[in-house]
Amino acid sequence: MEFASKGSWLSEGGPEADVVMSCRVRAARNLVGFPFVARASDAERHELVHIAKQVVLDSELGQEMIWVDLAKATSRDRQLLVERHLISRHLAEADMPRAVAVSEDETLSIMINEEDHLRMQLIAPGFRLAELVEQIEKVDETLEQKTDFAFSSRWGYLTACPTNVGTGIRLSVMMHLPALKLTNEIERVRRAAKDLHLAVRGYYGEGSESAGDFYQISNQVTLGQSESELLEEFVQVVLPRVIDYEHQSRKILVERNTNLLDDRVHRALAVLRSARLLGAEEAMKHLSRVRLGIHLRRLQDVQLDVINRLLLQIQPGHLQLHIGADLSPDRLREARANVVRKALR
């Protein structure tokens, strides 16, 4: 499998890019006439992959989509797709017929036989959920020209998990909240998010830790809400408040705690430039702080896009692609340190 050197959703800035790394919109859809994936037989799952492949490749989107049969892909390739946020870890590790269609620019992916028959996902840098919701509706319409999705006039789109029933749409943003972390305010955000029925997860989604102060925030309940209601609450009220809160914390750091800020930022860059062995989590932590330093203009000679690219390149799958071999944990730490040192030289 080959990739451009970076996911296009990491390449540009986009609105509020100092806090919002990227945003994603996902629509869950199921084909009429088949049981949900978990209840389907292996033959039915095979058929689902087959039908979905036709639907996607025969649609107007077909030309720009690359089809990956995940049951035949190597585990290293599946790992790469997870690291680029194109498939879920769940889909990568499932033991059944499954696939993903990925657009050439990696902004659109359509997972087959994840929890639902089809999960379409759009990802973009910066804070532009509204745009993405419009786009995912177009993707949805395009595919619906070729097949029928299970829909109830009372409940909306039917999905495997009740929390997705209705629009079937979930919104999520990858936020970079280093100042809230440094000032120990992050727990307040977590509690507030919980009260608002939002899920706060780590860099790799469900169950993962918040490596490097990156937090994935998403809406949890779609039932009974229209796309516009979702947008209104989450996009126009909640997220701007979190962004604002992080901005305020950064301002306080710069104005009242310059030494702490500069200490963390300069140490982070120094360690990244000097380490010969580097764990993934430690690397994320330091990259996060350097990213903060760049946005607050505490560091002059580092480029933001180098840092963004490194956030991908330090992951095990990418390192193994780079070296061209499977690596032991020790060799991974060595390869990671080398890639980082070279990029920041």
Place this chain on the structure above:
Amino acid sequence: MEFASKGSWLSEGGPEADVVMSCRVRAARNLVGFPFVARASDAERHELVHIAKQVVLDSELGQEMIWVDLAKATSRDRQLLVERHLISRHLAEADMPRAVAVSEDETLSIMINEEDHLRMQLIAPGFRLAELVEQIEKVDETLEQKTDFAFSSRWGYLTACPTNVGTGIRLSVMMHLPALKLTNEIERVRRAAKDLHLAVRGYYGEGSESAGDFYQISNQVTLGQSESELLEEFVQVVLPRVIDYEHQSRKILVERNTNLLDDRVHRALAVLRSARLLGAEEAMKHLSRVRLGIHLRRLQDVQLDVINRLLLQIQPGHLQLHIGADLSPDRLREARANVVRKALR
């Protein structure tokens, strides 16, 4: 109080200086006709200081000695003397008449009213205990021309603590054992030292931790042993074995664990060069690793004497002398980072 920029015992190398930072010889002596310090009245302690001052300043050593009345010295000055290893923390903090005579080059100090009436100490860089033992005997003879020390033909010199009775001489070396620490072999050294009745202490003596992989190793029992027996066992057998053990560990690091070594060494220098806030313990740890890196030729652009000087300058008393004011813990960490960054620029 004023000091040269560095203790002369830190300025040169000396034999085995890559492992032995410095060595010290101390002789405990008590004046005839007075109770031991702990049992003396305050009037007697006053008189002891008075007599000792005359003995020292009237002796042949008198001209090169600076007399410091510790009861009148500021706590910052006392702290400085502790950091330069010229007085013990015990003497600095005692609440009684007490003093110290220090030679101009800071190699000789004579503490008055420490545990014993007089404790003479010689300190020198590198591994030259044999020389120092000869020298301390001369100091002892010189002072004995002016007074009588309590001596029993059966037990030898009488001292407040039974472990010092006999020669009254204690030998100690400040060893730098970073490779034994990195390879987790240091505990074996500790156990072996314990079996040999040696005391292993941290950088600041009794009760202190082994900051920065610096270990003070000293003989504990002097009773019934002549100076030559002491020398033979400790200086000619035990210490060379520890030095050799550290050398072997360094060789193994260079040959088989280059990445780990370079990682620790380069990170340490990078942190010292970039931190804006630096704790004493952390600074010691990193200076220790940079010192190792210099000796193993893993670092090109750092001078050993800069590191040795910093080991003194990062201590609170020295930082406060440098700034010219008492500093809060936060300001100390800031001042320490500034001094280190400037020295390593």
